Amino acid sequence: NAGVTQTPKFQVLKTGQSMTLQCAQDMNHEYMSWYRQDPGMGLRLIHYSVGAGITDQGEVPNGYNVSRSTTEDFPLRLLSAAPSQTSVYFCASTLGGGNTEAFFGQGTRLTVV
Amino acid sequence: GNSVTQMEGPVTLSEEAFLTINCTYTATGYPSLFWYVQYPGEGLQLLLKATKADDKGSNKGFEATYRKETTSFHLEKGSVQVSDSAVYFCALSARGGTSYGKLTFGQGTILTVHP
Numbered sequence: 001n002a003g004v005t006q007t008p009k010f011q012v013l014k015t016g017q018s019m020t021l022q023c024a025q026d027m028n029h030e031y032m033s034w035y036r037q038d039p040g041m042g043l044r045l046i047h048y049s050v051g052a053g054i055t056d057q058g059e060v061p062n063g064y065n066v067s068r069s070t071t072e073d074f075p076l077r078l079l080s081a082a083p084s085q086t087s088v089y090f091c092a093s094t095l096g097g098g099n100t101e102a103f104f105g106q107g108t109r110l111t112v113v
Numbered sequence: 114g115n116s117v118t119q120m121e122g123p124v125t126l127s128e129e130a131f132l133t134i135n136c137t138y139t140a141t142g143y144p145s146l147f148w149y150v151q152y153p154g155e156g157l158q159l160l161l162k163a164t165k166a167d168d169k170g171s172n173k174g175f176e177a178t179y180r181k182e183t184t185s186f187h188l189e190k191g192s193v194q195v196s197d198s199a200v201y202f203c204a205l206s207a208r209g210g211t212s213y214g215k216l217t218f219g220q221g222t223i224l225t226v227h228p
Binding site: 004031035040041043044045048058090092100105106 | 155156157158159162202206217219
């Protein structure tokens with residue numbers, strides 16, 4: 001059982017470049033989320049999905065796009081990377097229906113130079 | 114809005130010492146409360162949870178009690194080990210509707226345990 005899989009694990013981008021962080025889960029969870037982790041600030045919610053075709057903004061959505069065409073996949077797109085987006089990104093999924101435990105991927109460490 | 118406040122870190126202890134990491138929250142209604150742990154180079158793992166007032170979550174010797182009157186969920190362990198060295202996050206999730214899986218985190222507390 002793979003759980004939540006994120007790729008890549010590490011990435012260096014130049015300012016202005018675009019990229020997509022991939023996230024896939026094999027637990028048939030309805031809810032999926034993207035967080036960024038910055039020192040001293042815990043994890044902050046970027047975008048959120050309650051099911052295929054439905055997404056919503058979190059606390060820090062600017063500069064990021066998401067879509068959810070299938071239950072399994074929830075990619076995060078950076079259209080024009082900025083140094084302020086240097087962070088560690090985590091994808092998470094939750095079953096829902098009263099079960100609130102979130103399962104996290106291993107994270108993607110992104111550096112924008 | 115919802116918020117979680119954890120005690121300032123880092124925390125450094127000797128093996129077999131008693132651990133307390135304070136966590137208080139602000140939320141409407143009755144949120145679920147969690148402690149997550151992050152070992153070096155890894156993602157977050159659920160350590161324990163509590164879903165209603167006075168519930169006690171426990172796992173691997175760690176405990177936390179959901180105190181609605183003080184809006185707190187302090188993490189405790191009676192005797193820490195070197196292998197407990199990690200970052201600990203307190204978090205909450207509101208109930209119902211689109212709130213499932215939308216976690217609000219504290220800033221994290223780095224714990225280092227020395228032999």
